[in-house]
Amino acid sequence: MRTVILRDFGGPDVLRLAETPAPEPGPGQVRIAVEAVSVGFAQTQMRQERFPAPMWRPTLPVVLGGDVVGVIDRLGPGVAAAAGAPRIGDRVGVFVLHGGYAERVVADIGGLVPIPADLDPAVATLLPGTGPIAAGLLDIGRLQPGESVLVHAAAGGIGHVALQLARRAGAGLIVATAGSPAKREFARSLGADVVVDYTQDGWPDRVRAATGGRGVDLILDGVGGNLLRAGVGLLAPLGRLVYYGSSDGGLDVPSISTMDLIGLKFVTGFALSAWRAARPTQFQAGLADLTAALRTGGVTCEVHARLPLSGAAEGHRIVESRAYRGRVVLLPSLPDADTGGRDHPRGPVLGEAAGSSAGR
Ligand SMILES: NC(=O)c1ccc[n+]([C@@H]2O[C@H](COP(=O)([O-])OP(=O)(O)OC[C@H]3O[C@@H](n4cnc5c(N)ncnc54)[C@H](OP(=O)(O)O)[C@@H]3O)[C@@H](O)[C@H]2O)c1
Known part of the structure; x- marks a missing residue:
């Protein structure tokens, strides 16, 4: 093969x-x-x-x-x-x-x-991992109808689903961050009320202003790094930040001080495997909802x-x-060196056929 x-x-x-x-x-x-x-x-x-x-x-x-x-x-x-x-x-x-x-x-x-x-x-x-992760972030983040949500990297794989699920769950204000105008426009098309360029200095001020100065009830952060530290500062009293990845930090995993949490702020980590094991009923419910929504166009x-x-x-x-x-x-069924569609220009051919170990 x-x-x-x-x-x-x-x-x-x-x-x-x-x-x-x-x-x-x-x-x-x-x-x-x-x-x-x-x-x-x-x-x-x-x-x-x-x-x-x-x-x-x-x-x-x-x-x-x-x-x-x-x-x-x-x-x-x-x-x-x-x-x-x-x-x-x-x-x-x-x-x-x-x-x-x-x-x-x-x-x-x-x-x-x-x-x-x-x-x-x-x-x-979307169904095995990415979609359930998005559902799990909202479950662990205890999103309540009407609450404000900040979705970082909202045009990305997990982010674009989390944004849509937050809207379906009855979130109030949804603020989305992304690194390019096209991505911010995409996030807006998926239901974000406010889009923010988090590559610009002062972005936290724009998020805070969008909440009328109160801060955000729930932050979904798969970017980490300095963004996570800024996010803790943006949480409203009783606000929750769910950290699930470090696309900015890589090996530089962010740390925060417990003193930063003293204003009734909650920060938790998230891994799909841990959530599925700890909350199997919620996993199955999230999966069923997402499957139905994908088929009916409720989630794209x-x-x-x-x-x-x-x-x-x-x-x-x-x-x-x-x-x-x-x-x-x-898509393994696509002929090699052919993108098979108009989504993306033709990719390069990888010439090697090593024929050795399965690498497993
Ligand atoms: N906890 C779990 O169970 C779990 C499982 C799978 C993946 N993850 C993590 O979830 C996160 C999102 O995964 P995904 O596959 O959906 O990725 P993605 O959001 O499609 O891609 C990552 C995005 O992060 C943003 N970003 C910010 N700073 C960056 C930097 N310095 N370098 C590169 N990207 C940067 C970029 O969006 P902008 O261009 O808009 O800035 C980029 O497109 C990743 O951190 C991933 O490792 C967690």
């Missing part, structure tokens, strides 16, 4: 197309024929050895992962006997840390989510680029450029 292997940390071109044996599912696992896999910001940090969370940093060689959508084509030993077990032919999604940039991937059955047959595969990549998923596996390096370049809205997706 075709796979994209990372053998060295570095720039996008270290992602190399290779021919490898298809993986075999073990006990409690299935194998999925991959229709689509997302290229997330976290994977660009992993590729550069700059991922902030030590427990999830890859060791080489590795096949990077993401939000996978596909069809089960093989069951691991004993899987068929389990009650409610997945079956060959089921269309499923799963967030995998490793192995997703490939034509086949194995996954634990506990992580699978159902994918409706009528959903476009690139759009459906912006797919900026659809690329073949050979376009993995180009996908990483796009994500690192920050010049995209929504998400970037690899």
Whole structure:
């Protein structure tokens, strides 16, 4: 099968197309024929050895992962006997840390989510991880109807869904930040009341002014760095900040003083796996709501680029450029060196066919 292997940390071109044996599912696992896999910001940090969370940093060689959508084509030993077990032919999604940039991937059955047959595969990549993360941020942030919300990087993969879900949940004022005029316009089109350029000095003043000086009830922060420290200062009394990533900081994980919280401010971290384990009912409810909303148009998923596996390096370049809205997706069925659509200009061809280890 075709796979994209990372053998060295570095720039996008270290992602190399290779021919490898298809993986075999073990006990409690299935194998999925991959229709689509997302290229997330976290994977660009992993590729550069700059991922902030030590427990999830890859060791080489590795096949990077993401939000996978596909069809089960093989069951691991004993899987068929389990009650409610997945079956060959089921269309499923799963967030995998490793192995997703490939034509086949194995996954634990506990992580699978159902994918409706009528959903476009690139759009459906929202369902395993990115969409539930957005739902989880609002759950852990205890958003109440009428409350104000600040969504950072609101045109990004997670941000553009969180913004829409906040609107659906009855948020009051929604302030969105983004780094370019096109992204801010996009955030406005998704329901933001106020858009702010957080690359400009003084941006916190503009957010505070938008709230009439009171501060923000809920802040969703996947950017970190100085932004997080400024965010704590922007919280209203009883306000909550949910920190879920460091797209600005990389290895420079932000720290704050407990003294900053003394004005009845709450700061918490968020990881999808922890939320799914701690709040399974809320995870399932969020997933069901999101699935229905995607099918009816209540939530839209912006797919900026659809690329073949050979376009993995180009996908990483796009994500690192920050010049995209929504998400970037690899579709193994697209012919290599052909973008297969009008979303994005033709990407480069990766010439190598290494044909060695599966990198898993
Ligand atoms: N906690 C979890 O369970 C979990 C799971 C997956 C991902 N994450 C994290 O969630 C965050 C968002 O992920 P995503 O895939 O949806 O990414 P994304 O928002 O599509 O991309 C990251 C965005 O961060 C903004 N940004 C601000 N400062 C930046 C800088 N110095 N360099 C690059 N980008 C910068 C950029 O938006 P502007 O151009 O608008 O500034 C960029 O587009 C990431 O930090 C990711 O690691 C968390």
